Amino acid sequence: MRLNLTILEEELSKKYTVKSFLHEIDPMRYIGVQALEDDIIPLEQHILLIGAGCRNAAVLRGGYGVISLGEPDSRIIRKNECLILSEDIPLVKLFSEIQRIYFKYTIWAESLHEAVSKGAGLQELCDLSAEIFENPILVYDNNLFLLAISNDAQGLPVWDYDEKSGKRTLPLEVLNDFKLNEEFQQTMLTTGAKMCSENVIGYKVLYHNFWVNNFYAGRICINELKREITPGEYSLLEYFSNILEPVLQYSKVRQNERIKAFEQSLKDMLSGNAVNEMLLLAGLTDIGWGRNDRHFYIRIITEDRDSKTFSANYTCNQLENHFPHSFVFPYDQSILMIINLEKNRKELSILLSEIKMFLREGLFRAGISRVCSDFFRLREYFFQTALAVQVGEKRDPMYWYYYFGDYTIPAMFHEMTRNISSDIYCERGLFSLLKYDEEHGTQLYETLRTYLDCNMNITHTSEKMFIHRTTLMYRLERISSMVGADIKNPEERFRILLSYHLLDWTNGGQTPKLTPQSK
Known part of the structure; x- marks a missing residue:
């Protein structure tokens, strides 16, 4: 050597x-x-x-x-x-x-080299190196599954046990700390033996990232818990990593090829590409699902910190473990999870509560679709999840989850106004009321809104606005002449109410300000 x-x-x-x-x-x-x-x-x-x-x-x-x-x-x-x-x-x-x-x-x-020639795994190779490094040696993959550990010592993280894989995995709270730590994010981009300071986990870690075809595949760590790491160990870790890397590639569990093909079919459908329906149905059969099983979709938004820490694969595994009868995969700067309600058998409300808890603990935001009964409508329901996030973040910026069923009307408004200004759709008479209020300091716009909200009940409206019935009757006569619509007609009344809601959406719930286009 x-x-x-x-x-x-x-x-x-x-x-x-x-x-x-x-x-x-x-x-x-x-x-x-x-x-x-x-x-x-x-x-x-x-x-x-x-x-x-x-x-x-x-x-x-x-x-x-x-x-x-x-x-x-x-x-x-x-x-x-x-x-x-x-x-x-x-x-x-x-x-x-x-x-x-x-x-x-x-x-x-x-x-x-002798151990490798006999097909030794990562654990045996780390055990053979225990006396060389003396400090704890840890190897984990890109899913943060612990693959090998030697020289175990007090001070190392307490790893969770993953029942599905039978492996130990990094606890979610530790991963969250890593995701928020800028130094740790930088360590995910390095090649060769490098040192991570004690600011990340409380002690220094000499590490080497494994890269396979330019993709992060895992890491080996020498944890400074028993003695100080020496400069010479940088070279020794480089040497050891070169031996471990092909073993890691060979031993890494590969997905079933048909499951991979099924996942690709879903991605093609999401992207609007042509999909082999027989291949998609075969994939559903492989995981024990039927085309018309009741299911719903959750799109979890991944942040820049998730890509820097390569935690998306870890999160996919965590989701499949937490939520049985789910299929999870990364897609377009997000993670898409499909939960089969026929197989899971939990009430939707219970599942949603569990999902909210997972999202909060993982520092995630997500859009959740309504229940679907046809997997071939995947793209439509995925669009619901994306729209729920877009609309929900605007309406409820402090929330971290957005169920599409709670945002259907705002979602319609969002789509209506993507390329066309909201005033194009609105009842023109409302702008006449706004202009009159602006010029005379009156409240005709708000009076009509309150009157319709109170189901055209004179008593309730006057009480809510703190005005006399006679004053209200006078205002309504004035409003009727200016709006030019018969508010007793259900269709016209609906159009006016829809206009109010659309203007609320556009103006963040505030009374609209007249623009040159709306005057």
Whole structure:
């Protein structure tokens, strides 16, 4: 196994005092050690063991890794990577110690490669590395399932048990802390061995992300709980990660190909693409569902922090575990969950309460559709979830869930006014009332609204507006002449009420202000 001077310095420092002169990143390039004299040609890729009086021309020119007994010529220090130990140490003794260090790491490397050749899993490989790192070693995948742990220690997170997969998984509250932590978000973008500060989880973590085809696949962590992590362990973790990565890829549980095809069919339908109906029906059959089973849809909005922490896959697994007879997958910066009510058998109200609780604990927002009885109407009902969020955020910005059934009328208004101004639809006479009120300081617009809300009851209207019946009758006569509509006619009355609600929606519940278009 190749080592670098950083690792050798740390090992030798356990017995000797070492002065270090390492000028740059120290790669793992040295395959052994050579005791060098002035007339010997240095071996390539070897650490050169010299005495203080060394005058070897090649070493003086530089470019080597050198361990010197006593302080050598300043040119050697300046032009080589150099460790200096006491000249009182016998050369043979130091040579033997360096050989022992090489033997230690070579045995480790050989045991790893032998284990891999025999089909060992991640846990066995981590166990073989326990004495090298001494601190706790954790490996988890992109779903935050714990795949392996060695050197368990007090202070590590208490992992939840996932009954469906039989694996341990990171608790939701810990994930939420990670999602809100900017430093942790940055760690999800890195390559190579990096250090995460104690500000994230309370102690330092040396980690290495696994990337497969440019997609995040998981992570190995060395947790600083038993002793301080050393600089040399960056290189050792890089080496170990290169061995683990293909094992992780091979051992990672792959989805059933037909289920993947079913998911793709759903995504194609959502995108408006042509869908093979037989393939879609086969996918429903594979998961034990029927085309006309009663079901509903939840679209969970994923934030930038979710993409930075790659927590969408984790959330999909959590949802399927929390809500039996559901099918969950990421789609278009969101997560779509379908719950089959025929199979689940819980009351819709109970399910909605449980969903609200999950959303609140996960710091999510979501739109929820009405119940559907035909999976081929997926796109329409998915649109309900999107519309519920758009409308709900405007009407109830403090909520985190939006059930489409609560927002049907505002949803209609939202769609009506996407490309056409609301005043185009409204009863023109209402703008006459607004203009008159603006010019004369009256309340004709509000009077008509209150009168209709009170089902045209004179007594209730006058009481609600704190005016005399005679005053109300006078106003209604005035209103009737200005509006030019027969409010006793149900159809015209409906049109006026609809106009009021549309103007309320457009103006956030406030009395509309006249615009040049509406005058």
